Amino acid sequence: MLDSRQRDIVRTLWEQGRLSRWELHERTGLTPNNVGTLAESLLKMGVLCEGTAEPGGAGRPRVPLEIDPLRRHVVGLAIAPGSVEACHVGLRGHPVGPPVSRSIDDASKVIETAAAMLKKMRSNETMAIGLSVTGFVDAEKHAVLFSSALPGKGPATLDPVYEAVGELPVILENDMHAMAARWMLTHRAAGQDVLLVLVEDGRLGAAMLIDGRPNRGCATGGNELGHSRFFVDTEKCYCGHNGCLERIVSTDFLHRQRQGSAETLLQATARFTGQPEKDGALITILDYLACGLANVVNFVRPHRLVLVSPFTRSPVFAEALVRQVRTNLLVELADRVKIDFWDEPAAGSAETAGWLALAELFFGGWGAEAARIKS
Numbered sequence: 001m002l003d004s005r006q007r008d009i010v011r012t013l014w015e016q017g018r019l020s021r022w023e024l025h026e027r028t029g030l031t032p033n034n035v036g037t038l039a040e041s042l043l044k045m046g047v048l049c050e051g052t053a054e055p056g057g058a059g060r061p062r063v064p065l066e067i068d069p070l071r072r073h074v075v076g077l078a079i080a081p082g083s084v085e086a087c088h089v090g091l092r093g094h095p096v097g098p099p100v101s102r103s104i105d106d107a108s109k110v111i112e113t114a115a116a117m118l119k120k121m122r123s124n125e126t127m128a129i130g131l132s133v134t135g136f137v138d139a140e141k142h143a144v145l146f147s148s149a150l151p152g153k154g155p156a157t158l159d160p161v162y163e164a165v166g167e168l169p170v171i172l173e174n175d176m177h178a179m180a181a182r183w184m185l186t187h188r189a190a191g192q193d194v195l196l197v198l199v200e201d202g203r204l205g206a207a208m209l210i211d212g213r214p215n216r217g218c219a220t221g222g223n224e225l226g227h228s229r230f231f232v233d234t235e236k237c238y239c240g241h242n243g244c245l246e247r248i249v250s251t252d253f254l255h256r257q258r259q260g261s262a263e264t265l266l267q268a269t270a271r272f273t274g275q276p277e278k279d280g281a282l283i284t285i286l287d288y289l290a291c292g293l294a295n296v297v298n299f300v301r302p303h304r305l306v307l308v309s310p311f312t313r314s315p316v317f318a319e320a321l322v323r324q325v326r327t328n329l330l331v332e333l334a335d336r337v338k339i340d341f342w343d344e345p346a347a348g349s350a351e352t353a354g355w356l357a358l359a360e361l362f363f364g365g366w367g368a369e370a371a372r373i374k375s
């Protein structure tokens with residue numbers, strides 16, 4: 001991978017675009033000599049390329065450096081329920097070629113299929129592998145602890161995947177953190193505490209970035225906001241409980257509240273008016289969702305809450321949700337926390353998994369080394 005000074009150079013170019021060696025010296029604090037040496041090594045590695053020279057006043061024309069979009073890439077691999085997907089992602093975050101996808105009915109074949117796909121995708125130009133899995137993983141022991149992609153299986157080793165890539169670094173994470181990595185790198189929010197919440201019909205996942213890095217707990221996984229429970233009767237959740245927030249934010253729960261309706265939750269949000277006599281059932285769902293979101297914001301105090309949800313495409317619903325979240329927040333937080341929407345359809349995709357590798361490449365702190373608990 002890159003050493004920390006090479007990373008400083010590449011990160012600065014990622015954040016600020018093309019810069020001359022002199023500008024890199026000014027912005028990183030590295031000496032001009034060091035910048036020169038580091039730039040040479042990165043040019044040789046194929047990580048950077050030189051742009052066309054720009055006249056720079058009296059002196060020599062300055063040759064800008066930029067991240068090379070062509071020569072090197074990372075591989076993203078996403079293990080999700082029923083499928084494994086892989087793709088190449090260039091160092092500017094663009095997909096290179098279409099993703100390769102395999103549907104898998106037999107959970108016992110998932111890991112060997114993933115390993116075989118990686119073997120084909122990796123090449124001498126590959127810099128790192130971003131690997132996302134739904135559920136909980138142990139990045140240090142290369143194991144999946146619990147995952148909807150491997151139903152009914154206990155801990156499963158990912159050793160075949162690691163063997164398939166040889167010496168290349170693998171950044172293994174939960175799929176929600178992969179999404180958060182992608183958000184962070186595309187929104188210039190490094191160093192912030194960010195709470196990213198995916199809200200879909202019957203599915204609610206979250207990731208928490210602390211100072212721009214995934215929070216480390218006793219296991220690497222998503223932040224299970226979807227299984228926050230309320231005293232309300234719902235369909236039984238796959239976790240075994242009743243009243244989970246992700247069961248409340250669902251078409252099934254909407255139909256329980258409004259007998260005889262054939263509308264999906266997405267359709268209902270699209271024509272949401274906010275009038276209690278028309279939208280009482282949907283307002284109930286919105287209230288629970290806002291309560292769950294506000295509780296977690298009060299607890300975490302993030303700089304930003306990022307909502308990734310098809311439901312926020314309805315401006316009336318989105319506005320009502322934000323208003324209700326802010327109403328439920330502590331007054332001191334209500335005006336400080338930023339609430340953003342991100343309409344990003346690629347949860348659990350290989351392209352998003354690739355951003356894990358880019359996050360490690362440019363910012364560091366995403367690999368298993370960072371996850372290691374020093375005891």
Ligand SMILES: [Zn+2]
Pocket residue numbers: 226227237238239240241244
């Ligand atoms: Zn649950």
